[in-house]
Amino acid sequence: MVTVLTSGLASSLMDRLRRAAMKLALGEQPPEDLPMIAALALADGLESPALVELAGLSRRDPPADIRDLFTEALAELGLPMPRVEEAWIDRMLDAARAMLSGSLSPYEASDEIYWCLCHLDRTDRVTEPMLLFAGLWSNWEDWPDGRPTIEQNMREAAADLLRSHGEQVSEHE
The missing domain is CATH 1.20.120 (Four Helix Bundle (Hemerythrin (Met), subunit A))
Known part of the structure; x- marks a missing residue:
């Protein structure tokens, strides 16, 4: 299930994810922080299968797995990973x-x-x-x-x- 919100609310809630994606693309976002960012996004009302799975990961999970789930969650929410x-x-x-x-x-x-x-x-x-x-x-x-x-x-x-x-x-x- 992917939760879709009204555009103004969705854009403000997705801003944290957008900023994390931007920082990740620039090498400034530690992957181990992404599960907490996902958990906060869930608490804010965003939802997608990959976001739920990502929120359940630990900081000690493999960084590549965390990054892949984050990218998948972004895609499910209609937010591509920036170049x-x-x-x-x-x-x-x-x-x-x-x-x-x-x-x-x-x-x-x-x-x-x-x-x-x-x-x-x-x-x-x-x-x-x-x-x-x-x-x-x-x-x-x-x-x-x-x-x-x-x-x-x-x-x-x-x-x-x-x-x-x-x-x-x-x-x-």
Whole structure:
């Protein structure tokens, strides 16, 4: 049985799984933590056969088995395991959203966005924002008196980055 939830609720509940998948693709998610993440997803109301089985595993089970069940659970829930490049893009867009929501400072988010861009293949679509965020981050360091303006430029660049990836961003952000 796979439980399907309304889209708003499902997306917020699946966010923990999406982030774990992103971190796993980047080698930042220890597989031994995935059974607990699965158990929390079950407690949140998500359900699939592989998710139930994964939640029943121990931290000491073979990492490859844990990873395979996690990937299977994602597929059952309609959430594919991201490729490495997709994970870097996801992480970058999360940083841009966090900047606009205020949960990351413009300085921290710009650094994170730049770091993510550094891991992508060099194309014009990657190089231009990479240089922009590196410059803004550097300017913030070099010109403390100009930080309010630089931070506004960082927010505008983050909104443009999100728009360039098909996200709607309101003008007040």
